[in-house]
Amino acid sequence: MTMKKYIANITFLLLTCLVWAGCELEDPELGLPPTTEQVTFSHTYDTDNPNIVHFKSTAPGFKAVWDFGNGNTAEGTDVDGAFPLQGDYTVKLTIYTSSGSASNTKTINIAKTNPLMLDREDYNFLTGGANQLEGKTWVFSPVGPMNFGGQVANGGNNWWSQPLSEQFDCMKDDEYTFSLAGFKYVNNSKGAMWGINNGQENQCVPQPATPVASTWSLYQENGKTMLSVSNGETIAWDDNAGVYEVMELSENRLHIRKVCCNGDGVRNYVLVPKGFTPPVVQKPFKVVDINDNFDEVGNFTWSLDKALFNESFDNPAQIGINTSDKVARYTKSAGQANEFANVSIDLGYRIDLSQRHVFKLKVFMPSFNDYTTMGGAEDWAVKTLQKQVAIKLQNSLLGGNAFTTQAEVVQKVTQLDQWVELTFDFSSVSTRTDFDKIVVQIGGEGHFNPGIFYLDDFRLMP
Structure with missing residues (x-):
């Protein structure tokens, strides 16, 4: 038989096995999955400290994982387990082969507690x-x-x-x-x-x-x-x-x-x-620049609370006072879960307002938002989407009660579909020394109405 005919016959037999499943081909590389009986290991007590136990896997496989029954685990063929306390421990070894895995256990006894190990x-x-x-x-x-x-x-x-x-x-x-x-x-x-x-x-x-x-x-x-x-x-x-x-x-x-x-x-x-009163650690008190023009990385990080905030959005209207390429898109989604949506800045320090206390930003309010429909809202809230921007200064140490001592400035926007610049003057609280968080909220709060807005050039004026 020529080599060409021999190869052709072998190919025919292989195809016949695959199509008709009439024969079985064994892969010697895979073999059979391991059994529990194959998972064997030995253990010996350390001669200097019998609370240390040396374990050795005598099972096949490329990986051995141990659970010592005391909350600790290890991986490897030869491992050590530490058992400070007297008692019986169920040690489990799991081996992994190319065909699967199997486990087996053995109970070991620790005769005495070793207080030095504790x-x-x-x-x-x-x-x-x-x-x-x-x-x-x-x-x-x-x-x-x-x-x-x-x-x-x-x-x-x-x-x-x-x-x-x-x-x-x-x-x-x-x-x-x-x-x-x-x-x-x-x-x-x-x-x-x-x-x-x-x-x-x-x-x-x-x-x-x-x-x-x-x-x-x-x-x-x-x-x-x-x-x-x-x-x-x-x-x-x-x-x-x-x-x-x-x-x-x-x-x-x-x-x-x-x-x-x-x-x-x-x-x-x-x-x-119990009985310990943790000290309240004051953050440092600083005069620091605060700015983000969204074309470049700002000198702080925005945190999101329900609001969706894209910090690198193509300027939807490169006209008037703002022709920059990138701005931030601020989205307040519909629903009660989003009634207090905002973005904020956790400063990491207490802001010194004695010399600089005026924030400015540019905002673009689209006319496609629905500012007239009265949707769901809290009893105390205005029930429509508001054409406004609020900046709030808070003390983050008060957690969820930070709003109770916050200082807030709200600016209304009367011009839609164009960029306007707003000024927020906090001179009335310039002697306060507890503000370490800045909150920016657009569209009002307490109502369940959605809105999309654009923000740019946020800064604390020098």
Whole structure:
């Protein structure tokens, strides 16, 4: 048989197998998926410290992942596990091959507690350490800020950041105790906890009179420090998922966060030791330039609260006093959820208005907006879209109550379909030293009507 005929016959056989499924072709590279019986490993106790256990995978595969049963994990063929506390631990090894994965477990016994291994800075911060075996009790920080649904993209830093005084009553008396002895965790929420009740969010959820026995664990996962509590217990929000990323842990501050809202939001919680009053740290007091012409990057960052804001939009009308290429498009969407839409500037310092207290901006109000229809609105609000721009200076330390001490200047716009320049004079509050936030709101507030506007050349005049 010639080589050409041989290749032709082989090709015919392959095509016949594929079309008629009349034969099976084995791929020696893939093989069969691993079985539980193939997942084997050995362990030996460290000769100097039997609370350190050396594990070695004797299973096939290109990847070995370990769960030590104490909240800690590792990856690799040869790994070490640390077990400070006496007890039995179920260690699970999962192996991965080119054909799949499989797991198996083994129970190891730690004969004695090693107190020296518990003398860690993070453990001591969280629990009070070996000299405070009754544990350390944490409560929500009275000055916050806490956050209950901010966007993942900006870490939850939006208007939901509020002090404890603005939260649900059932949150205000919550206490959470972490003990080094037995890694015990107690959720003492005094009868009710904020969360989901009967499918409804943001409810005070009844809790057992006797706290559920639970434990805590601090561990590393994907480069992050994680805090978990067991047995369906939680911190702050009752959702039966008590795993949190630790953003900060010090003697007097515990900041934890978790992704929520089907992956679209982030919840942040700030706690302090019971009886500790956190100091209010004043921001520096500065005279600083503030400007953004939208053709170039401004010297601050805009934050959005419900308003849609395109900071690099083609100028819709390069006429009159504004022939620049780029402007900002500000959109207030319809609906009650957007009745207070605005954009703002979190300065990071307290603004000194004693020498400069006049803001200016250019605005273009299109005639295609509906300024006459009376839509839904709050009882106190004007029920139509307003031809106006408001600038508000606020103290962000007041959180959701910042509006109660704000200074506001509102300018009406009488000319549509052309650029006009507005001036906002805050000389009447030039001696105030608490403003660290600037809010810009177009179209009014308290009503549910939509509108589109254009903004340019925002600046604090020298």
